[in-house]
Amino acid sequence: MLKIENLNVGYGEVQVLWDINLEINKSEVIALVGSNGAGKSTLLYTISGLLQPMSGSIKLDGREISGLPADEILHLGIGQVPQGRRLFAGMTVKENIMMGAYLRKDTERVKEDFEFVLSLFPQMGERLNQVAGSLSGGEQQMCAVARGLMANPKLLLIDELSLGLAPIIVENIYEAVSQVIQRDMTVLIVEQDVLLALEQADRAYVLDVGHITISGDAKELMDNPTIKEAYLGV
């Protein structure tokens, strides 16, 4: 579904990603892990069209999408739940969630999907008219995931969902995400918490200071000695 080849990305002159190759097949759950500053968010921003690559290619179902504006990439089916949630703080929960459906014209389906995300996150239903900035961290993350789902993307990129949240809430949200995955959405999960990500994923890539150093089956990677030592602290 998504194929990234020889991708190089930087901010101005400073290169951050080197020669990235990554492939996502339909209905797969892929984890992208790596420590602080490795370049995970940079890669997601590039896929979504917020950053332009220096060179390399990103293909969605065979079509080159690097260089396209963000709205076209979303329209083609790649959505993102960005790191830090990035809700519209002054807008209500409902307005935030509906912003996810901004490009959609299929009003009836949008209504159904809205009901569906509320069933995934019942707490959101109780807070629809509350301003998003006043939610707790966990609720904000639920709202952000709900907004991301409303675009009904083929491929959803989720960046550091667990950051700063209590484990029970993280589990809760990932439970909702797994329900979406069963509905045939392909997902790329970015996490600093390697174990958490590997548990969710079919396959995984390890990003180390801008290079992909390890990739493979997620369950096998849990036993990989390098990963154990560097990321799992065993």
Added chain:
Amino acid sequence: MNSLELTQCIVNALLLSGTLALVAIGFSIVWGILNIINLAHGAFLMIGAYITYWLFTLYGVDPFLSLPISMILLFIGGYLVQRYLINFVIRAPLLVTFLLTFALEIIIMNLAVVFWKGDLRSVTPSYAGMGFALGEVQVPYVRLAAFILSLILTGLLHLFMTYTKMGNAIRATGMDIDAAKLQGVKIGHTYAVTFALGAALAAAAGSLISISFPIDPTMGGAYTLRAFVICVLGGLGSIPGVMMGALLYAFIEVFSGIWAPSLKDAIALLVLVLVLIVRPTGIAGKAFYH
């Protein structure tokens, strides 16, 4: 000042506050969303006033009927100015857009002087001088109508921002531009529509002002200044804040006008300086700068 004069002043200030709110709201959304302090705002207002004047003088169009015409024309003009001029420097520091809109204002004003001459002109429909007495207080029809129309337009803007997709996109863009892009918002178009709305509201204010006051090509500057002060008073980013700011400012202007009629603009600046010193976040408590 006796109680009759006092009541008259209060009525005048109330009537003035509506128009001032209209002037300031367009200025405020452009500042709040695009982070542009649009010094050409008053020039748009002046063009709106002249559109009403010419339609009335040349074709006998009722000034209130020309309101939508001047709004539509300035909406289009504003869209083009943002899309094909300001957009190129939108990433530049505030000072650059500040200078650009300053230049724009001078150019528009100069062209207006060349084409329309510098004379004071008035729109004088048959009902211009009419009014009614509320007790002994005089209420001119045109100012009351301008007040009501200003409130209606402000209300419509609020509805637009709250209940339409484009309005939500504008607010979202103002809050987090990258997050807005990730929802598929086309920023260039959204910015242009925001700027166009600002220009259309300025034009509406200009049209309404032209019915109550004489106009000339330099009239805009004083309104830009007032819009600026009102935004600082009311805080950016909220329509109620701007309305409060406008109300307060109208009272200051009307009452200070009694004691020092020739110092109108100086008083605006004095208020600005005082607010910046005493309460730099504006009366509404929200920072006016980003």
